[in-house]
Amino acid sequence: xxxxxxxxxxxxxxxxxxxxxxxxxxxxxxxxxxxxxxxxxxxxxxxxxxxxxxxxxxxxxxxxxxxxxxxxxxxxxxxxxxxxxxxxxxxxxxxxxxxxxxxxxxxxxxxxxxxxxxxxxxxxxxxxxxxxxxxxxxxxxxxxxxxxxxxxxxxxxxxxxxxxxxxxxxxxxxxxxxxxxxxxxxxxxxxxxxxxxxxxxxxxxxxxxxxxxxxxxxxxxxxxxxxxxxxxxxxxxxxxxxxxxxxxxxxxxxxxxxxxxxxxxxxxxxxxxxxxxxxxxxxxxxxxxxxxxxxxxxxxxx
Numbered sequence: 001x002x003x004x005x006x007x008x009x010x011x012x013x014x015x016x017x018x019x020x021x022x023x024x025x026x027x028x029x030x031x032x033x034x035x036x037x038x039x040x041x042x043x044x045x046x047x048x049x050x051x052x053x054x055x056x057x058x059x060x061x062x063x064x065x066x067x068x069x070x071x072x073x074x075x076x077x078x079x080x081x082x083x084x085x086x087x088x089x090x091x092x093x094x095x096x097x098x099x100x101x102x103x104x105x106x107x108x109x110x111x112x113x114x115x116x117x118x119x120x121x122x123x124x125x126x127x128x129x130x131x132x133x134x135x136x137x138x139x140x141x142x143x144x145x146x147x148x149x150x151x152x153x154x155x156x157x158x159x160x161x162x163x164x165x166x167x168x169x170x171x172x173x174x175x176x177x178x179x180x181x182x183x184x185x186x187x188x189x190x191x192x193x194x195x196x197x198x199x200x201x202x203x204x205x206x207x208x209x210x211x212x213x214x215x216x217x218x219x220x221x222x223x224x225x226x227x228x229x230x231x232x233x234x235x236x237x238x239x240x241x242x243x244x245x246x247x248x249x250x251x252x253x254x255x256x257x258x259x260x261x262x263x264x265x266x267x268x269x270x271x272x273x274x275x276x277x278x279x280x281x282x283x284x285x286x287x288x289x290x291x292x293x294x295x296x297x298x299x300x301x302x
Contacts, residue, residue, distance in 0.1 A: 035182065045071040047079040058182030072183035 029044035035056035042051040046068040052058075060072030062080060070080040 043069055045069060045074055047074045058184055060183045073186070076183065 029042070029049050029051045031042070032039050032051070033042060033053045033056050034050050035052060035058065038053070041053060043054055043057075044051040046064075047070060050071050050073070052061075052071070057069075058072050060075055062070050062075055064070070064080065074080055
């Protein structure tokens with residue numbers, strides 16, 4: 001039953017907002033839903049020109065006490081929070097002011113706030129562009145006390161107590177260009193932006209790594225070629241050393257053969273000399289024999 005009562009109350013509030021919303025030319029809100037792009041039965045945002053169906057509201061929207069709807073974009077920008085009113089600081093010379101005068105003076109301030117809150121929706125619906133109020137920073141505007149106007153301050157100052165504004169959240173580094181899109185679409189676009197940036201950086205790193213890999217491959221090829229040349233030179237040196245050893249062995253053998261030939265030649269010459277001597281001796285012996293034969297024949301013949 002509570003759900004049905006709440007739904008009926010929501011429908012009544014929606015009908016009240018739709019009846020008070022200006023239509024036709026010069027309307028401050030869009031005439032179609034930003035999710036389904038259909039018209040009719042739209043619920044506008046109080047601080048921007050977007051409008052949605054009740055079933056199409058993206059996640060992150062809220063409602064205030066007056067049943068005014070704030071879309072997720074305005075909630076993320078904190079446009080649903082009323083900024084605190086800037087009031088001059090109390091003068092240090094107002095020490096004699098009684099607290100009984102300040103207590104009844106707080107009621108006009110409350111009445112002023114209620115008037116401003118009730119007239120906010122009317123002014124937002126009648127102006128051509130909504131009044132955008134951004135959250136105030138932490139520092140406040142301080143006014144220097146003027147001694148000449150102390151009496152005026154004591155007579156006209158109405159103390160109003162406001163809670164200290166919470167510090168604004170940290171701003172994002174990238175502000176989306178699609179401020180009219182829902183929160184989930186905006187978050188998806190931010191994720192895509194980050195992925196594209198990371199892809200670009202990864203692509204650059206990949207190109208750098210490829211170039212470095214190519215340089216390393218070229219260096220490795222040069223080293224391989226130098227190693228191959230060194231191996232060939234080493235093999236050539238080894239083969240040349242083997243050839244030198246072979247030549248040295250051959251040279252030693254040739255030297256021994258030459259010595260042998262020289263010895264044989266010397267022996268041959270000696271033998272030839274002996275043969276010549278023996279021939280001369282044999283010729284002399286034959287002559288002697290012939291002489292002895294002649295002498296013997298002469299002796300025998302006589």
